[in-house]
Amino acid sequence: MSGTEINGGPAAVSASNIAFRSGDCIEETCPHNPKVSCASCRLNKLCLPIALNKSEIHQLDEIVERNRPLKKGDHLYRQNDEFKSVYAVRSGSFKAYVLSDNGLGRVTGFYLPGEIIGMDGIASHHYANSTQALEHSSICEIPFAQLEKLSHQLPNLQHHFFAIMGNEIAKDQQIHTLLSSYTAEERTASFLLGLSSRYARVSLSPTRFLLPMTRSDIGEYLGLTVETVSRIFTALQRKDLIAVNNRETEIKDIKGLRALIGSKAA
Amino acid sequence: MSGTEINGGPAAVSASNIAFRSGDCIEETCPHNPKVSCASCRLNKLCLPIALNKSEIHQLDEIVERNRPLKKGDHLYRQNDEFKSVYAVRSGSFKAYVLSDNGLGRVTGFYLPGEIIGMDGIASHHYANSTQALEHSSICEIPFAQLEKLSHQLPNLQHHFFAIMGNEIAKDQQIHTLLSSYTAEERTASFLLGLSSRYARVSLSPTRFLLPMTRSDIGEYLGLTVETVSRIFTALQRKDLIAVNNRETEIKDIKGLRALIGSKAA
DNA sequence: CGTAGTGTTGAATTGAATCAAGTGTCGTGG
């Protein structure tokens, strides 16, 4: 009945990480399949539905719009667009960035499956940055007005959305510390460890993954130049902490990486 | 009846800025007076009560605890303390900071009257940083569980608290950009302009104010050393953009300051 | 198969940090 009409065949949480994922995709949980419901979505333990019961998840399902997948480079929205929705990444990955007058862009965040995009627009009713797919990706759109209305009916959902926003705030403050006091090597190590645990969160390998972003994106995010990022990658390889082949990345010594930033850890 | 028993005499939104404020303080709106209600608080147009009607403000008043003032250096809470409440600054100012293993602290934020503290603890149920009064200050404590319950009853309050959190997220992302791409001079100019508009928000002079924090605090916040902050202050004075005498600060050419970061502006 | 984008590496430069030596300011106790 429900099936693979639109996007048949196997798929993984992250298209670029097909080679590294563990499980197989069964039709109704295929992350590229727009018919997947929150109830059956493999991310429902990490995404908005967390802590909701069956009937609540069903209500959430009603307001979620499962748009067609985005191609690499497609924009989810652009800076100053009117804020209408937040988005949950179902598969693939995104970068958020701002463009300054001088043409230079700065990446403000990367978003992986199960993560929520667009909360920077809630206050001003306009998105503060542009957000672009880094690879073939699919998202769930959650119209914010409806999310608010539903949150008002479901205390669990309100509680959880406060938590998601609080988490974003805490995470942003960690990055503040990183940018204001870490060296290039510490930033890069911390970035890789962060990616690692975010992949682990969605049951992908924490030690082998494909970077969906360019070195330049990483540099813009970490406040470094492309050249520095490249050099640090080389240096970390020489220390046998990682192995990088283009985008393919292996963390060979996670403890060693952690040790690099050890004294800075809270 | 209600009066100045606990804290008589004149007071201003920011104790350290008494010399610069415009209006006088009448008893029931004195920010150091613990008996001030949200309804009569001079900050109620900027703080949590915004967008609430009279009856709603009254309900909010019921859950707000107006603690005794904090002395300079007193902690509101410490890193890893159990999260229980968010706090609204009524008067004075605070800094939030994290301490790393190596003993170095990094300031993650400054909080002025009308601003909300503690949202970093919502997700993990533990505060992610320590928060300390920079001067004699008073706060309104808002137990979060009760705020959630009340938000559930008052859609306006829910909406507004989502907005407050969204604003914090947007602000943190701006700082991300600042830290990852601004020079020392641009960071410092941006910092002063930010303070200026935050003072303006609470009807204090945007061009003359006392800095509640040390040069070292500023440096830790902006990712610079004390020495660099000091040098930049001197340089900005030489350019006639500001005049600084210890903590007393005057912005002499706000356009000129803005021009320094012009090409980086969104 | 060529071209644009992505990534690496080297050499020179530089902005901010570090190291160092002061002066200024404030709060406290004698």
Place this chain on the structure above:
DNA sequence: CCACGACACTTGATTCAATTCAACACTACG
């Protein structure tokens, strides 16, 4: 009320981590 000590701030000389400039290799894709 003044003297003392601790902290806050400033300025200068030197160093260094990361940027900039430059050249080239790799890859991916129409």
